Amino acid sequence: MSTTTERKKELIEKFGQEGGPGAAPVQIAILTERIRNLTEHLKDQQKDFATRRGLLVLIGKRRRLQNYYQKKNPQAYAALIRELGLRR
Numbered sequence: 001m002s003t004t005t006e007r008k009k010e011l012i013e014k015f016g017q018e019g020g021p022g023a024a025p026v027q028i029a030i031l032t033e034r035i036r037n038l039t040e041h042l043k044d045q046q047k048d049f050a051t052r053r054g055l056l057v058l059i060g061k062r063r064r065l066q067n068y069y070q071k072k073n074p075q076a077y078a079a080l081i082r083e084l085g086l087r088r
Helices: 005-015 024-044 051-071 074-084
Strands: none
Touching: 005 024, 024 051, 024 074, 051 074
8 A cells, every 4th residue: 555665766766867856756756656545545445534634635745846846847847747647
C-alpha cells in the first residue's frame, strides 16, 4: 500500500534532473504515487475516514506545488502533467 523506498528512488531518478530529491517535480511525482495508493485503498475501505482526510491533505499539498511549479516553469510543468497522467 505505501510507496516503497525503491519506488521513491525511481521517481527521484526520473524527475529530479537538476534540483535533486527536493525539487518540485520530484515532490509532485511522489505525492501522485501516494495519492494513487490511497485512492486504491479507499475503493476497498469506504468507511476509512482518517485515510480519506489524509488523502485530501496530500491532494492540497500537491495542488500547491503544482501551482508553484506552473508559475516557475510552465513548459516543464506541462510536460510533467502529461507524463504523470494528471488532468488539468
